Amino acid sequence: MAKKLKANIFVYSANDLISGDVVFYSEQNGWVRDFISAKRIMKEELEKFQEKVSAELKQNNIINPYLVELDDDGKITKLRERIRFKGINIKDFKNV
Amino acid sequence: MYRYDEFDSKLVINRVKQFTKQIKRRISGDLTEDEFKPLRLMNGLYLQLHAYMLRVAIPYGELSSKQLKMLAYISKKYDRGYGHFTTRQNIQFNWPKLIDIPKILRNLAKVEMHAIQTSGNCIRNVTADHLAGLLPEEIEDPRPWCEIIRKWSTFHPEFSFLPRKFKIAVIGCNEDRAGILVHDIGIKIIKRKEIGFQIFVGGGQGRSPFIAKKISDFVSKKNLLTYLEAILNIYNSLGRRDNIYKARIKILVNELGIEHFKKLVEDRFKLLKQKKTALKGIEIDKIKNYFKLPSLETVGKINPEFPKNPNFEKWLKFNTLNHKVKGYKIVLVSLKSKNYPPGDMDYKQMIHLAELAEKYSFGEIRVTHEQNLVIPHIKITDLFEVWKILDSITLATPNIGLLTDSICCPGMDYCALATARSIPIAQKITNFFEAKKKQDEIGPLKIKISGCINACGHHHVGNIGILGLDKNGQEFYQITLGGSSKENASIGKIIGSSFSSSEIIPAIDKILDVYLEKRDNKNQTFIQTLEQIGLKPFQEALYDNN
Numbered sequence: 001m002a003k004k005l006k007a008n009i010f011v012y013s014a015n016d017l018i019s020g021d022v023v024f025y026s027e028q029n030g031w032v033r034d035f036i037s038a039k040r041i042m043k044e045e046l047e048k049f050q051e052k053v054s055a056e057l058k059q060n061n062i063i064n065p066y067l068v069e070l071d072d073d074g075k076i077t078k079l080r081e082r083i084r085f086k087g088i089n090i091k092d093f094k095n096v
Numbered sequence: 097m098y099r100y101d102e103f104d105s106k107l108v109i110n111r112v113k114q115f116t117k118q119i120k121r122r123i124s125g126d127l128t129e130d131e132f133k134p135l136r137l138m139n140g141l142y143l144q145l146h147a148y149m150l151r152v153a154i155p156y157g158e159l160s161s162k163q164l165k166m167l168a169y170i171s172k173k174y175d176r177g178y179g180h181f182t183t184r185q186n187i188q189f190n191w192p193k194l195i196d197i198p199k200i201l202r203n204l205a206k207v208e209m210h211a212i213q214t215s216g217n218c219i220r221n222v223t224a225d226h227l228a229g230l231l232p233e234e235i236e237d238p239r240p241w242c243e244i245i246r247k248w249s250t251f252h253p254e255f256s257f258l259p260r261k262f263k264i265a266v267i268g269c270n271e272d273r274a275g276i277l278v279h280d281i282g283i284k285i286i287k288r289k290e291i292g293f294q295i296f297v298g299g300g301q302g303r304s305p306f307i308a309k310k311i312s313d314f315v316s317k318k319n320l321l322t323y324l325e326a327i328l329n330i331y332n333s334l335g336r337r338d339n340i341y342k343a344r345i346k347i348l349v350n351e352l353g354i355e356h357f358k359k360l361v362e363d364r365f366k367l368l369k370q371k372k373t374a375l376k377g378i379e380i381d382k383i384k385n386y387f388k389l390p391s392l393e394t395v396g397k398i399n400p401e402f403p404k405n406p407n408f409e410k411w412l413k414f415n416t417l418n419h420k421v422k423g424y425k426i427v428l429v430s431l432k433s434k435n436y437p438p439g440d441m442d443y444k445q446m447i448h449l450a451e452l453a454e455k456y457s458f459g460e461i462r463v464t465h466e467q468n469l470v471i472p473h474i475k476i477t478d479l480f481e482v483w484k485i486l487d488s489i490t491l492a493t494p495n496i497g498l499l500t501d502s503i504c505c506p507g508m509d510y511c512a513l514a515t516a517r518s519i520p521i522a523q524k525i526t527n528f529f530e531a532k533k534k535q536d537e538i539g540p541l542k543i544k545i546s547g548c549i550n551a552c553g554h555h556h557v558g559n560i561g562i563l564g565l566d567k568n569g570q571e572f573y574q575i576t577l578g579g580s581s582k583e584n585a586s587i588g589k590i591i592g593s594s595f596s597s598s599e600i601i602p603a604i605d606k607i608l609d610v611y612l613e614k615r616d617n618k619n620q621t622f623i624q625t626l627e628q629i630g631l632k633p634f635q636e637a638l639y640d641n642n
């Protein structure tokens with residue numbers, strides 16, 4: 001997985017099992033809805049966190065965890081992930 | 097309208113109970129996600145970009161006021177107040193919580209609805225012409241046949257694990273409004289000495305689009321299910337399971353060739369005919385009885401004086417059709433307004449529309465595969481009143497069949513598989529061309545937009561097709577011209593290199609300018625003009641200055 005990733009900084013994201021909400025991995029509070037609190041993971045730490053997330057998958061009530069790439073300023077690089085982070089509603093489309 | 101029999105109700109209620117237990121076991125940790133995923137998919141529950149998504153079947157597009165009110169209730173109580181009508185006569189809720197799914201499914205069951213077979217490698221919701229039973233030229237109403245196929249295929253053990261998903265559509269007119277030639281099986285009701293069916297097989301879109309080929313020129317009513325079973329038997333045994341991209345029946349038919357495939361099916365059909373009981377006339381009639389027209393008063397030719405109102409007149413022109421019963425009109429409700437994504441409807445609109453249908457159309461509503469709705473039986477004398485109500489809830493956009501009535505998939509705004517956004521492109525097209533007031537001059541034209549090669553937005557069969565691509569992290573859009581899902585179905589041809597999101601609208605505008613300039617007269621359609629002049633003038637207009 002790590003091979004395909006180009007960035008130097010990452011956050012882990014997933015969906016909450018029960019609500020389906022987008023969540024991010026934070027070191028202090030586990031999986032949270034708040035992107036700001038998400039743990040910034042450096043490339044060299046990836047393996048450690050991948051193992052940790054897989055090991056804790058069951059008790060953490062999250063699904064589909066994966067790594068989101070950030071640029072060196074800490075911003076999400078991919079449009080898909082930016083849309084996912086921002087969330088969306090029917091009203092967001094009024095007069096695009 | 098069809099009403100559940102005892103068997104249908106039991107089946108749906110049992111399935112709700114079973115899935116409720118599975119959800120409980122998932123939440124308690126007794127089931128892992130890997131174990132649970134196939135179970136949730138069998139119940140129409142996906143995980144999308146932001147959240148879970150529940151897809152609810154609307155069999156052959158038929159919906160009652162009561163059902164629409166329930167969809168409104170569900171969208172308000174358990175979702176974010178709206179739903180999305182899809183290109184396969186389903187509705188999707190984009191934000192349900194796993195914990196609420198049992199309640200949602202119980203509520204759906206109360207109004208004879210469910211999410212069964214809206215996902216997975218089974219026979220999906222059978223679709224039909226949305227004008228079924230309403231037109232004088234129809235040979236026979238396709239809905240009873242859809243219902244017969246639905247009954248036969250629901251939980252059919254042999255067809256629950258097909259190599260891939262399987263889609264069937266049925267029409268009863270010569271004009272194809274259901275896109276049967278881009279379905280795994282397309283069924284057309286025809287009249288020879290008796291009424292029966294022409295069967296087409298192996299159509300589909302996605303990354304390898306194919307137009308279905310005729311496999312049988314005539315199958316009798318009593319043998320329809322046996323013939324379908326023969327096709328599915330062959331597909332089940334020979335369809336590829338090793339490669340998801342080659343698993344659809346279209347690939348099998350194309351690899352074997354239609355003659356070889358047909359021979360296998362015919363041999364199988366002969367065998368099955370000896371073993372299987374043919375459909376009995378009495379059973380067919382029992383189902384047909386559910387689909388009788390409500391008692392419409394025959395009122396002769398009516399030409400009421402309507403108040404002078406240009407918006408109403410435009411709506412009358414584009415959004416109504418003649419009903420087979422004199423004195424009535426079919427009203428098409430556009431879900432392609434400036435305000436919402438194509439196919440989306442909020443709960444208030446659902447409630448108002450349900451009430452309108454109750455008052456004026458015997459509580460009947462239809463859903464079209466082009467992501468619009470139909471109110472099937474409106475008295476001509478009620479038209480102005482109906483328009484006023486629709487207009488007050490933003491459901492009277494007078495654009496049915498015009499270029500702003502585009503089909504559009506959810507794209508990257510919702511879909512986990514998308515490579516680009518599609519909804520903003522549809523919205524930009526609407527805003528741009530409404531402002532230019534060009535669409536009336538252009539006349540009927542189908543623009544279809546998909547956010548990835550899976551083609552849920554049917555871009556392959558758009559007169560103008562738009563496919564969203566990811567080019568090094570940027571959204572680009574590829575244009576195809578000349579596609580159609582009608583009786584002369586064809587796959588559009590790629591016009592050239594793709595356009596960025598800021599270039600795509602001017603590109604469409606140039607294409608339309610070429611069409612307007614080159615067509616012989618205003619009745620010559622886009623496809624006819626393209627056939628006459630070829631791609632070159634369009635390519636010159638788009639690429640010559642590059």
Ligand code: SF4
Pocket residue numbers: 505506507508511512513514515546547548549550551552553
């Ligand atoms: S075409 Fe692609 S982006 Fe659009 S709904 Fe289908 S899978 Fe999603």
